[in-house]
Amino acid sequence: KRVFNSSSALHSLIGTQVLFIFILCILRVNSCTEPRRPYRFASAQQGEVEAGTRRKMKRLLSFQRYCHASRLLRGLVPHTPGSLHLLDDDYLGQAAHMLSKVGKWNFDIFLFDRLTNGNSLVTLMCHLFNVYGLVHHFQLDMVKLHRFLGMVQEDYHSQNPYHNAVHAADVTQAMYCYLKEPKLAEQLSPLDVFLGLMAAATHDVDHPGVNQPFLIKTRHHLASLYQNTSVLESHHWRSTVGMLRESRLLSHLPADMQDMEQQLGSLILATDISRQNEFLSTFREHLDNQDLDLQLASHRHFILQIALKCADVCNPCRFWELSKQWSERVCEEFYRQGDLERKFDFEISPQCNQQADSVPAIQIGNNYRFISYIVEPLFEEWLRFTEPSPLSQNMMGHLYKNKARWSRLRYAHTPSDTQTHSHAEEPRGGGGEGGDIS
Known part of the structure; x- marks a missing residue:
């Protein structure tokens, strides 16, 4: 190397x-920058x-x-x-x-x-x-x-x-x-x-x-x-x-390409x-x-x-400042989809209703619980696999801290977080909190 x-x-x-x-x-x-054709x-x-x-x-x-x-x-x-x-x-x-x-x-x-x-x-x-x-x-x-x-x-x-x-x-x-x-x-x-x-x-x-x-x-x-x-x-x-x-x-590796x-x-x-x-x-x-x-x-x-x-959904394992920013970004993308669905009279997808789904609720709410459903189980097994390594221990430490912080934010936040939906659906990625390690 x-x-x-x-x-x-x-x-x-x-x-x-x-x-x-x-x-x-x-x-x-x-430089021919062609417009995106839909x-x-x-x-x-x-x-x-x-x-x-x-x-x-x-x-x-x-x-x-x-x-x-x-x-x-x-x-x-x-x-x-x-x-x-x-x-x-x-x-x-x-x-x-x-x-x-x-x-x-x-x-x-x-x-x-x-x-x-x-x-x-x-x-x-x-x-x-x-x-x-x-x-x-x-x-x-x-x-x-x-x-x-x-x-x-x-x-x-x-x-x-x-x-x-x-x-x-x-x-x-x-x-x-x-x-x-x-x-x-x-x-x-x-x-x-x-x-x-x-x-x-x-x-x-x-x-x-x-x-x-x-x-x-x-x-x-x-x-x-x-x-x-x-x-x-x-x-x-x-x-x-x-x-x-x-x-x-x-192209120079035709047998392996x-x-x-x-x-x-x-x-x-x-x-x-x-x-x-x-x-x-x-x-x-x-x-x-x-x-x-x-x-x-x-x-x-x-x-x-x-x-x-793990890398794709590791945002909740980053330190808080980075993790929170990623969470807000993914929720903003969800909300934009919800706005499109509302505009064209479609049923608004879970997690995409800005009036009902706050950022903390999407992370740890009753219906979605992105961190608990998706991130935590995956990283617990990764911790076992690494036996555990300093990095994986550190990631889990930040995950637990960030999960608790989202929980405090959720209950200190909006009454709309308590609204329920007709069915729970697995989240689609991104968001959470994190930490740092050498």
Whole structure:
């Protein structure tokens, strides 16, 4: 493994990467930034919705990846106005300093995103690929790598409060922390690390900001395409495969490319929250029987699936300031979906009614209890798996503290929290609280 121990080496690495991106930007003679073209939208009440309103809904539900078969004219890296300030030594030095602590649990991804001018995902992935020596091991072309990562970052919708490139970078940083766990670190192959980081970075690419039930009830063509099963996760995977092939990142590995794409899909599909009980029961069974053998590729792959699931919903295990911000962001995204449903006379989905569902209620309320239903059981088993490690102990400590804090906020909050719904439904991800660790 290629590990960078000195801040000067880190500064040099980031400076080289940023300068490289800057040169690529200069080489873009014509940056053709095509507008997002929406899907056809079939309303459940199509006869009652006027054409102009349908066009507005189309724009809100656009999926860029399926609208454009090719992006060859869109440039090597996404265009970000004002990106030249990245060359300032102060910003560069601070970003490099943060990268020297990227394996710490108290890593502030929001600050890092500001220091990199919205390029946190590209910068983080380049750094981690170099830390693990993946560029050298897989003989990756740096131009193709930057092109691919730029496409991925651009395909996250920045207007989404939660499912955006910062979330992807946050999940990637968490995944890196889990890959460093002593129980795992010595057993993982370069391919395992490559797939784990790639899946974390791409697991929500081109997320529309609405959930699967919304796509199904609005008869969105993605729901039909994937037969109402793991619709978003399948879309994230297929979009990633499309970008891998378009960038030709793995074109020099024809014998391995298809298998790598399939394994990547298996990891991304594991983040489907509707499969939570399936993975959790299998994980418990392995731990109870003590039959996990990390010498086996299939068992390592399963642990990578669990690690990605943990990274995807680890917000309640972060320190409070970060965790609270993520919770507010995911709830804002839920509320926006609820506003859409109200506007088009659909039944408002659970957790999406801003008048009835407060942020604390969504975290620990009677009907939802995202922390208790989803996060806590998963991380309790991860604690067992790590036997337990300092990181997992620290995460659980913050989880319990944050859960108690949300409970106090809920009962000190609004009377609307006490409203009930016709049925409880498993939450769909994101939110909570956290902590820090060295």
